Amino acid sequence: xxxxxxxxxxxxxxxxxxxxxxxxxxxxxxxxxxxxxxxxxxxxxxxxxxxxxxxxxxxxxxxxxxxxxxxxxxxxxxxxxxxxxxxxxxxxxxxxxxxxxxxxxxxxxxxxxxxxxxxxxxxxxxxxxxxxxxxxxxxxxxxxxxxxxxxxxxxxxxxxxxxxxxxxxxxxxxxxxxxxxxxxxxxxxxxxxxxxxxxxxxxxxxxxxxxxxxxxxxxxxxxxxxxxxxxxxxxxxxxxxxxxxxxxxxxxxxxxxxxxxxxxxxxxxxxxxxxxxxxxxxxxxxxxxxxxxxxxxxxxxx
Amino acid sequence: xxxxxxxxxxxxxxxxxxxxxxxxxxxxxxxxxxxxxxxxxxxxxxxxxxxxxxxxxxxxxxxxxxxxxxxxxxxxxxxxxxxxxxxxxxxxxxxxxxxxxxxxxxxxxxxxxxxxxxxxxxxxxxxxxxxxxxxxxxxxxxxxxxxxxxxxxxxxxxxxxxxxxxxxxxxxxxxxxxxxxxxxxxxxxxxxxxxxxxxxxxxxxxxxxxxxxxxxxxxxxxxxxxxxxxxxxxxxxxxxxxxxxxxxxxxxxxxx
Numbered sequence: 001x002x003x004x005x006x007x008x009x010x011x012x013x014x015x016x017x018x019x020x021x022x023x024x025x026x027x028x029x030x031x032x033x034x035x036x037x038x039x040x041x042x043x044x045x046x047x048x049x050x051x052x053x054x055x056x057x058x059x060x061x062x063x064x065x066x067x068x069x070x071x072x073x074x075x076x077x078x079x080x081x082x083x084x085x086x087x088x089x090x091x092x093x094x095x096x097x098x099x100x101x102x103x104x105x106x107x108x109x110x111x112x113x114x115x116x117x118x119x120x121x122x123x124x125x126x127x128x129x130x131x132x133x134x135x136x137x138x139x140x141x142x143x144x145x146x147x148x149x150x151x152x153x154x155x156x157x158x159x160x161x162x163x164x165x166x167x168x169x170x171x172x173x174x175x176x177x178x179x180x181x182x183x184x185x186x187x188x189x190x191x192x193x194x195x196x197x198x199x200x201x202x203x204x205x206x207x208x209x210x211x212x213x214x215x216x217x218x219x220x221x222x223x224x225x226x227x228x229x230x231x232x233x234x235x236x237x238x239x240x241x242x243x244x245x246x247x248x249x250x251x252x253x254x255x256x257x258x259x260x261x262x263x264x265x266x267x268x269x270x271x272x273x274x275x276x277x278x279x280x281x282x283x284x285x286x287x288x289x290x291x292x293x294x295x296x297x298x299x300x301x302x
Numbered sequence: 303x304x305x306x307x308x309x310x311x312x313x314x315x316x317x318x319x320x321x322x323x324x325x326x327x328x329x330x331x332x333x334x335x336x337x338x339x340x341x342x343x344x345x346x347x348x349x350x351x352x353x354x355x356x357x358x359x360x361x362x363x364x365x366x367x368x369x370x371x372x373x374x375x376x377x378x379x380x381x382x383x384x385x386x387x388x389x390x391x392x393x394x395x396x397x398x399x400x401x402x403x404x405x406x407x408x409x410x411x412x413x414x415x416x417x418x419x420x421x422x423x424x425x426x427x428x429x430x431x432x433x434x435x436x437x438x439x440x441x442x443x444x445x446x447x448x449x450x451x452x453x454x455x456x457x458x459x460x461x462x463x464x465x466x467x468x469x470x471x472x473x474x475x476x477x478x479x480x481x482x483x484x485x486x487x488x489x490x491x492x493x494x495x496x497x498x499x500x501x502x503x504x505x506x507x508x509x510x511x512x513x514x515x516x517x518x519x520x521x522x523x524x525x526x527x528x529x530x531x532x533x534x535x536x537x538x539x540x541x542x543x544x545x546x547x548x549x550x551x552x553x554x555x556x557x558x
Contacts, residue, residue, distance in 0.1 A: 022528070022529075023523075023527060023528065024527055025525070025526055025527040029525045029526050029527045030525070030527070045529075053538050053539050054529065054532070054539055056534070057519060057531075057532055057533065057534070057539075058519075058520060058530075059529070059530045059532065060520055060521075060522050060528070060530035060531070062347065062348050062349050063348070064346075064348075065348060066348060067348060067349060067522060069522070069528065069530060071528070071529045071530065074529050074532070074539060218348060269523065269527060270349060270350075270522045270523035270525075270527070270528055271340070271348070271349060271350060273391070273523075273525060
């Protein structure tokens with residue numbers, strides 16, 4: 001068996017396979033299908049300071065090789081997570097539990113990060129500066145180097161553990177944003193969040209989503225994501241976490257070869273709830289087939 | 303699961319009968335639950351399709367799915383050849399609640415279009431539990447009526463068609479079986495197009511009849527993870543796939 005463990009900041013992941021926020025609930029939704037302890041870790045759904053109802057229905061549209069969503073960060077707020085979800089997760093799983101954090105203001109991000117920093121089993125947060133579905137869902141911060149720097153700097157001061165910043169692809173230069181958050185002390189960047197998209201019901205002459213536009217995910221975005229991961233991995237020295245349309249182990253390896261130290265599996269969970277564990281098995285098998293005894297031999301080969 | 307039989311009812315509808323490909327026994331499935339079906343070999347679709355459980359035949363270990371051609375995914379499914387292996391996640395969602403024992407009023411199961419599907423399994427379960435289900439089935443015309451013989455084996459059947467080609471002419475809500483004079487109704491179960499369910503819910507509210515509806519909101523995962531299929535309820539937005547698909551109308555924010 002190849003050595004698959006990787007480090008992200010101070011996190012030591014048993015393997016490079018994580019789940020993407022918003023596609024895996026709190027993990028428990030998938031416990032009938034897979035052993036969550038076989039994952040490197042799982043990133044729970046976007047958490048905000050206060051309860052959010054999210055956007056009105058319809059929030060989803062199937063598109064060629066993908067889907068659009070406009071959930072709008074529906075969640076019960078950070079305190080609900082800490083009191084009701086975290087104790088269960090901490091007791092049941094030894095994989096890393098990473099919380100995705102969103103906010104409408106810098107102060108929101110800081111307060112959520114501060115409250116999470118007290119939890120023993122939360123060793124990392126992923127700061128979402130890239131949600132396209134909420135007016136102040138962070139994408140405003142994530143589309144300029146100034147905004148990205150501002151959030152990263154403030155959260156860095158409040159949160160001493162591993163800080164991952166999730167980047168938006170809806171920018172002119174994702175490399176510039178990545179460099180900016182690295183300069184402010186981020187331990188890692190994850191990319192890409194969904195691409196802003198839109199679909200129209202031609203018969204009804206109406207948008208498919210209540211919010212008109214939404215975030216595109218699935219294999220349709222994968223080549224864009226691989227390209228961005230490759231560009232960013234060559235431009236920063238912190239580890240890059242790659243995501244965007246990974247459906248199977250082959251897809252995951254594409255990101256690893258492009259420079260990703262770890263990967264996140266997102267939309268695939270909706271179609272195949274066992275996708276994550278199958279990807280771990282595929283990577284292990286691939287390493288054996290290619291005579292690789294440590295995953296690091298593959299990271300950034302391209 | 304392996305397709306044992308694909309009964310083409312007519313151009314728009316198929317009844318698929320499936321059995322576990324590994325020969326295992328089907329798990330217990332409750333009336334109102336659904337399955338998530340992977341569309342086999344389809345490059346033009348991406349997600350699974352949620353399909354109501356139409357009937358579970360324990361005598362030959364088959365699951366029945368009644369499928370209407372409503373787009374690329376279901377079009378693919380109704381073409382399934384016998385012997386095809388299809389990947390299903392099952393059973394999912396909550397279920398219709400059983401009436402209280404000793405209730406004396408009528409139990410009316412209303413289905414419109416392909417929404418009749420879950421009413422068959424519900425009717426069978428109610429009958430087995432000693433109740434006398436009554437069905438009110440609505441369709442556009444006589445050729446759109448589905449599984450009438452199966453319903454007739456299970457209880458009294460009332461039919462309405464939009465064009466009057468069979469049963470009473472008009473909408474289910476205009477049918478005499480739902481009229482004030484038709485006797486006390488203690489519970490209504492309903493599945494069909496949203497306007498039909500809302501109209502039935504409105505009647506139920508006015509007459510204080512306990513009423514459960516099965517919603518068909520578009521889903522991605524079916525597992526409560528993606529938060530796409532939400533319905534606004536008195537508890538806020540909840541996932542139809544895990545908190546539903548069956549809701550008592552007093553949980554919904556439908557208004558007249």
